[in-house]
Amino acid sequence: MTLTIGAAPAHAERLAGVFREHSECERTGTYGITQTWWDDYSCEWQSQYLYYFLYA
Template sequence: MRKARAVLVSAVLATGMSLSIGAAPAHAETLNGIYREYSECQRVGSYGDDQGWWDGWRCEWKSQYYYYFLYA
């Protein structure tokens, strides 16, 4: 009975892990660059959009770091 329970618990954990690995949102934004100048962030974001690397992008100012962060 102990061996059957151990196998069952292992199977349940493995199934849960396999389901949670593929659970990321399809269009999650990722950090694609950090820039000192807003114009540079815009240029790279536009270039990546033209190249088909991402569909949408935005440059966000982070005042605690004094940099622009490119998210796509």
């Protein structure tokens, strides 16, 4: 699968993953916190791509 993103989000966090399901995005975000990969995350729906983007 190829996915091209035109611009970085306004909060300028790092894109950490792209998911079809919100629950998968949340699970990965939480796992990243427990592994100390990041301190915080957000899962944002991008309707133009029909995916959830995990920013950390």
